[in-house]
Amino acid sequence: xxxxxxxxxxxxxxxxxxxxxxxxxxxxxxxxxxxxxxxxxxxxxxxxxxxxxxxxxxxxxxxxxxxxxxxxxxxxxxxxxxxxxxxxxxxxxxxxxxxxxxxxxxxxxxxxxxxxxxxxxxxxxxxxxxxxxxxxxxxxxxxxxxxxxxxxxxxxxxxxxxxxxxxxxxxxxxxxxxxxxxxxxxxxxxxxxxxxxxxxxxxxxxxxxxxxxxxxxxxxxxxxxxxxxxxxxxxxxxxxxxxxxxxxxxxxxxxxxxxxxxxxxxxxxxxxxxxxxxxxxxxxxxxxxxxxxxxxxxxxxxxxxxxxxxxxxxxxxxxxxxxxxxxxxxxxxxxxxxxxxxxxxxxxxx
Ligand SMILES: NC(=O)c1ccc[n+]([C@@H]2O[C@H](COP(=O)([O-])OP(=O)(O)OC[C@H]3O[C@@H](n4cnc5c(N)ncnc54)[C@H](O)[C@@H]3O)[C@@H](O)[C@H]2O)c1
Numbered sequence: 001x002x003x004x005x006x007x008x009x010x011x012x013x014x015x016x017x018x019x020x021x022x023x024x025x026x027x028x029x030x031x032x033x034x035x036x037x038x039x040x041x042x043x044x045x046x047x048x049x050x051x052x053x054x055x056x057x058x059x060x061x062x063x064x065x066x067x068x069x070x071x072x073x074x075x076x077x078x079x080x081x082x083x084x085x086x087x088x089x090x091x092x093x094x095x096x097x098x099x100x101x102x103x104x105x106x107x108x109x110x111x112x113x114x115x116x117x118x119x120x121x122x123x124x125x126x127x128x129x130x131x132x133x134x135x136x137x138x139x140x141x142x143x144x145x146x147x148x149x150x151x152x153x154x155x156x157x158x159x160x161x162x163x164x165x166x167x168x169x170x171x172x173x174x175x176x177x178x179x180x181x182x183x184x185x186x187x188x189x190x191x192x193x194x195x196x197x198x199x200x201x202x203x204x205x206x207x208x209x210x211x212x213x214x215x216x217x218x219x220x221x222x223x224x225x226x227x228x229x230x231x232x233x234x235x236x237x238x239x240x241x242x243x244x245x246x247x248x249x250x251x252x253x254x255x256x257x258x259x260x261x262x263x264x265x266x267x268x269x270x271x272x273x274x275x276x277x278x279x280x281x282x283x284x285x286x287x288x289x290x291x292x293x294x295x296x297x298x299x300x301x302x303x304x305x306x307x308x309x310x311x312x313x314x315x316x317x318x319x320x321x322x323x324x325x326x327x328x329x330x331x332x333x334x335x336x337x338x339x340x341x342x343x344x345x346x347x348x349x350x
Pocket of ligand 1: 006007008009010011012032033034035038069070071072073074092093094119121162178
C-alpha cells in the first residue's frame with residue numbers, strides 16, 4: 001500500500017513513522033502540507049517526495065491511499081476528494097467537526113469501492129480488546145452502566161500554539177471533541193447504540209478559545225445501560241483516563257489504557273449478596289491469556305488492521321459509521337448543554 005500523508009504537523013509525523021515501520025507491506029511515497037517547509041521536513045526525514053497540492057497527489061498512479069492529518073474541520077472535504085479519486089483513506093479523529101460533514105464522508109464511502117477508516121487507536125489496546133470481547137461474550141451479565149473519565153490538563157500556551165486550536169470551525173469543540181473523544185469512543189464501542197444525552201459544558205480555566213474546557217454528561221443507551229461522560233483539559237496537573245463498565249455478573253476498569261480491574265462471574269459461581277469492594281480482580285490472568293500487542297507507534301496496530309481490511313475485503317475495526325456514532329454523541333452533548341435539555345441522538349442523526 002503506497003501512502004501519501006496529508007498534513008505534516010504533530011500527528012502527520014506519527015503517521016509517516018508508522019507507515020515506514022510497516023515496510024514492506026506499506027510504503028510512504030509523498031508528504032503533503034499547505035506549508036511547503038512542513039511537507040519538506042517529513043519528506044526529507046524519510047527520503048520521499050514533498051508536495052503542497054492534494055490534487056496533484058491524487059492524480060498520481062503510485063499513490064494508493066491517503067492519511068488525513070489536517071485540522072479537524074478539514075477532514076471531510078479531503079476524505080471525499082480522496083475517495084472520489086479512487087484511493088483508500090485513513091482519517092484522523094474526529095471524523096470531522098459536525099454531522100453534515102460526517103454524512104458527506106459516508107456518502108462518498110458508499111459510492112466508492114475503496115476502504116475508509118477513522119483513527120481511534122485505543123480500540124486496539126489490549127485492555128480495550130479484552131473488555132470488548134468479554135462484553136460480546138456476555139461475561140458481565142446484564143450491562144447496567146459505564147463511565148468515560150478524562151481529567152487532563154492543557155495549558156493556555158497549548159491553545160495558543162496553533163491558530164485552529166480551540167476554534168468552533170476547525171477544532172469543532174474543546175476537551176471532548178479533541179481529547180475526550182478517545183475515551184468516549186471506547187464507552188460507545190463497549191455499550192452500543194446511544195439514545196439520549198443530557199450535558200453541561202463550561203469554559204472555566206482558559207481564555208481566547210470559543211469551546212469548552214470542561215464537559216459532563218449522562219448518556220442512555222439502547223440496551224437500557226446508563227453512562228457518565230467527563231472530559232476536561234482544566235484538571236491540573238492532568239490525571240489518567242478511565243473507562244469503567246459494570247454488569248450484574250462482572251465489571252472492568254481501564255485506567256491509563258491498562259486493565260486495572262476485571263471480574264466476570266464463572267458459570268457455576270454463586271453471586272454474593274454483598275459486593276467485594278474491588279476484590280476478585282482477574283485482570284492479570286485475563287491480560288496474560290490475551291494475544292500480546294507489538295506496537296512501534298501508537299497507531300501501528302490500527303494501520304495493520306487497515307492493511308488487512310483492504311487485503312481481505314472486510315471493514316476495518318473503526319469504520320466511518322462507528323466514528324460518526326461517537327461524533328453524534330459529542331454533538332448531542334454540545335446541543336444539550338446549549339439548549340439546557342436532554343437531546344436524542346435521533347434528532348441529530350447521520
Ligand atoms: N489520534 C491521535 O492521538 C491524535 C493526536 C493528535 C492529533 N490528532 C488529530 O490530527 C489532526 C491534526 O492535529 P495536529 O496536532 O497534528 O495539528 P498540527 O497543527 O500540528 O498539524 C496540522 C497540519 O496540517 C497542515 N494544513 C493545514 N491546512 C492544510 C491544507 N488545507 N492542506 C494541507 N495541509 C494543511 C498544517 O500546515 C499543519 O502542518 C487533528 O484532527 C487532531 O484531532 C490525533
